[in-house]
Amino acid sequence: MTKNLVIAICAAAALVVGCGDASSSGYLTGEREPGEPGGTTPTKSPTTSTPTNPNEAPPPGSVPPTGPGSSGSKARAYFISDVFPSISPACGSCHVSGAAGAPKFMSADASNTYQLLDQRAMITAQSSFITHKHTGAGTEPTPAQVTLLQKWIGMETQERVGQKAPEDILAKLAGCIQPADWKQAESAMRALRTTARNGENPNTCSGCANESCVSCHRDGGYGMVVGLQGDQTTDLVKQRPFINRFIGLNGTDVVPSNAVKAKADATQTGVAYSHPRYALTPQAEQAITTFVTSVVNQYKAGTCK
Ligand code: HEC
Ligand code: HEC
Numbered sequence: 585m586t587k588n589l590v591i592a593i594c595a596a597a598a599l600v601v602g603c604g605d606a607s608s609s610g611y612l613t614g615e616r617e618p619g620e621p622g623g624t625t626p627t628k629s630p631t632t633s634t635p636t637n638p639n640e641a642p643p644p645g646s647v648p649p650t651g652p653g654s655s656g657s658k659a660r661a662y663f664i665s666d667v668f669p670s671i672s673p674a675c676g677s678c679h680v681s682g683a684a685g686a687p688k689f690m691s692a693d694a695s696n697t698y699q700l701l702d703q704r705a706m707i708t709a710q711s712s713f714i715t716h717k718h719t720g721a722g723t724e725p726t727p728a729q730v731t732l733l734q735k736w737i738g739m740e741t742q743e744r745v746g747q748k749a750p751e752d753i754l755a756k757l758a759g760c761i762q763p764a765d766w767k768q769a770e771s772a773m774r775a776l777r778t779t780a781r782n783g784e785n786p787n788t789c790s791g792c793a794n795e796s797c798v799s800c801h802r803d804g805g806y807g808m809v810v811g812l813q814g815d816q817t818t819d820l821v822k823q824r825p826f827i828n829r830f831i832g833l834n835g836t837d838v839v840p841s842n843a844v845k846a847k848a849d850a851t852q853t854g855v856a857y858s859h860p861r862y863a864l865t866p867q868a869e870q871a872i873t874t875f876v877t878s879v880v881n882q883y884k885a886g887t888c889k
Contacts, residue, residue, distance in 0.1 A: 639688075647699065653702055664695065684722070699834060702835065704841050768874065769875035789860075796810075804817070830844070845864055
């Protein structure tokens with residue numbers, strides 16, 4: 585109860601430092617800033633955003649030494665010099681901290697942002713970063729930003745063609761997905777249930793309380809798939825955007841995208857009646873990791889069918 589209120593106030597004030605921490609009851613007044621007398625003492629001031637900010641998603645490993653995504657890449661250099669300064673204020677306001685329940689796939693740091701976008705397979709032709717239409721809070725890129733983004737993605741596409749991890753790598757991973765591995769992960773996600781937030785009426789909301797992911801995502805509706813037993817969802821998870829929820833890139837490396845966990849985290853700070861709130865159980869987290877690790881290992885070993 586107390587925790588729900590903390591989360592609601594944190595979301596409303598877009599204050600993320602200290603949110604989710606049950607000890608941060610100083611926020612209950614809604615007036616105190618973190619670090620002010622009487623409040624809890626956060627390790628960092630909310631005004632200083634650094635790449636090591638604990639509220640940001642960590643990048644997936646180190647910058648690749650050569651090839652796409654490396655510090656020698658012209659496309660990456662263009663992202664850092666021209667694209668990032670333009671999109672950082674517009675999109676980072678939500679996608680760095682998770683404000684408004686946004687999934688965290690950006691950083692205050694340009695290089696980390698590049699890796700986080702790659703991790704969600706957004707550095708690809710037809711990037712969802714350009715085409716995504718928000719269902720609630722959020723803004724789409726302006727025409728000028730779209731031009732910048734398209735120029736950058738064009739450079740990336742050229743650099744990535746013929747590489748170990750070309751821009752359409754996700755299409756090639758289909759053969760690495762074993763039905764049994766996926767079914768285990770799906771089964772663990774099927775056991776998850778949503779939990780109503782403070783301010784949500786569990787009797788009248790759609791899916792906000794004790795609902796299974798299946799009720800909305802059974803056939804791949806809304807860009808995510810958690811269905812019933814059967815082959816159909818194994819075919820779906822081999823395709824975008826479903827595969828992106830599990831696997832992405834770090835230059836030429838195939839890495840876990842952690843998107844289902846990121847969505848769970850985002851729902852903790854989402855406003856009432858945005859995406860239903862849920863948490864990953866250790867079982868679900870483990871089953872997803874097992875599934876993703878199996879795909880990545882088969883890809884690396886060259887044993888995909
Ligand atoms: C006011 C907060 C806010 C701002 C500003 C914002 N977003 Fe979002 N974004 C969200 C939320 C919340 C979601 C999840 C719900 C949805 O898709 O509408 C989201 C989802 C997305 C997704 C989908 C992620 C996925 O994996 O499916 C993309 C892509 C995206 N935003 C891109 C952008 C871009 C590009 C900008 C800047 C031009 C931007 N957003 C600005 C809040 C925001
Ligand atoms: C009441 C319907 C509903 C339920 C129940 C539901 N979702 Fe969703 N989900 C949506 C909608 C609508 C979207 C697209 C808009 C958005 O991203 O918020 C979505 C998008 C997603 C995404 C992709 C977007 C991103 O930001 O990465 C993931 C992952 C996801 N849901 C996971 C889950 C899981 C796991 C469960 C079960 C615990 C669940 N959802 C339950 C409606 C639902």
